[in-house]
Amino acid sequence: MKPIAEVRSKTVVLPTRDIDTDQIIAARFLTTTSREGLGENLFFDLRFDSDGSAKTDFPLNKPEATGCRILVAGKNFGCGSSREHAPWALLDYGFQAVISTEIADIFRNNALKNGLLPVVVDAATHRWLLDNPGAEISIDVARATVTLPTGAEVEFPIENFARYCLVEGVDQLGFLRQQIQDIERFEETRNWKP
């Protein structure tokens, strides 16, 4: 994974609550055996009509959304299915961070493992972001802060190890494999075998 120090971008706002991973990437696109190319199917049924034409009122389809790398979403973003295709699709589309007041557990884990920042902010900051789509903001990963154009700086929670891996570009599988002696010892000495 490439190290990520900062994300600076305008925001695109999707205020709906409980956006599940089926909406992020529908199951019919999960027959792929690759991580690549899922961006074109991101939010497919929200972005396109049944005849394939773009829905002009959908926030991602508006001209000002072009190039936005930060998605501001309603509460409980990424709930439902554990499909990692959801963060893969968001990243492939060009997003680098998702901001909400709450982000579902499995989606957050999957996002962190792929370098997509899940950022949980307080209700007041969230309200400001919902009310100001297109605001240019910056996210400092090492300091775990979001800076608004007003100058306000807001901290967000991030698990220490995940932050370290993002900032240093550490591969978690590599870290886990370094624990192999402890794993072997555990297997040998546990008092029952699965």
Next chain:
Amino acid sequence: MRPSDRSRKQPVSTPTTLFEKVWSEHVVVPETIDTPAVLYIDLHIIHEVTTPQAFSTLRAAGLPVRRTDLTLATMDHSTPTTPVTSLKDLAVVGESAANQIRQMQQNCEDFGIDLLGFGSEHRGIVHVIGPELGATQPGKTIVCGDSHSSTHGAFGALAFGIGTTEVGHVLATQCLLQRRPKTLAVTVNGRLPAGVGAKDIVLAIIGKIGVDGGTGHVIEYRGDAITALDMESRMTICNMSIEAGARAGMIAPDETTIAYLHGRPRAPRGADWDAAVERWSVLQTDEGAAFDKSVHLDAGSLQPMVTFGTNPGMVIGIEDTVPDGGDDPSFRKALDYMRVESGKPMTDYAVDVVFVGSCTNGRLSDIEEAARVLEGRRVAPGVRMLVVPGSEQVKKAAESRGLDRIIVEAGAEWREAGCSMCIGMNGDIAQPGQLSVSTSNRNFEGRQGIGARTVLASPATAAASAVAGRVADPRKLT
């Protein structure tokens, strides 16, 4: 952690929860402020949809699968529910899904994993076959690249869904990096009224705590209404823990659990069985152990539950009317999608499709529940009803009881085992705008097909709706 630390028993004076007991027994390296725990995984269940990229990672790094003996592989999500006797029969699911299935077969062959694939009498939905084989056992840690892994918690296992990167971690090391979640006690007491079952209980729980009520937590379901349930009903409850946002759901093992597991193909035998039963007997929350949160529900006041919106928390009793969401735009959007109105009961709405199946309600008792309703009745004209067993074993058992005949005679379709219309990856879908009463777990927009409107319900409610041609109360069927 050194072995001497691991074998040290908790002092009697510190009461702990069921979750904490299972968690602490699997900690290979304890968590610190800077690093998560290394948690050992006893059973890894894999399927064709969430593993190809993980196998690619192993291939690129030249890594083997560390414990093929702790890896249980099958194919369920994108498989056809029509018979497969050769690879040509995969054509019905499309080239991309067929390719994924072929790749699963290749990956299992290359990495030395036994695959319960086509032709195996044990193939089926990941969360149906684990318990059925007796591979799911109390006190185990169980993961799968599927969020409904919480199902296995019905046995007192700690079981949760993971993403594909983590599937790779488990394949390569048999471990995961995990922070310890919080605990939520959901206590259900009282006697269930007739015609009300496990699906209604869990939908009522999600309605009460919301689709994010369990976020960051492992639920333990407790109370006399839970202990009175058989194992298949307990699985239905734990299955939908994720729909409340919870990491996992657990129920303490008891005589019912032990009786279910005894004699199953992968359950311990002989002296190993006796030792296992003794080990399982301590797997319960101690008197006085603290949970981070608690919720109570009265089973006696429940009625059959049906969803009206686009997530499982938008749920009401069959006798109730759709609530008024005020000016909440997300609520309004859900009602618009579902084409239902505040103030009306769900029984006002006509049904196009009925689906009985899935890891939530695709077991023998679920098929029986639906068949009891269908016996001597007909599926209403214009309604398509699909009954899909959760596994080859469920199919066989249902057929040996003549349930398939009842289902077919009523005018419903009796299919081959798989996830089918729960996720709609294999071509089993509802058409745009159709209303589907489904025993599955998710009524998300488009889940059962583009524009499909899903109403989640129990097998009895689903079958009653098929007969009535509209959403129906199974207690009132004439």
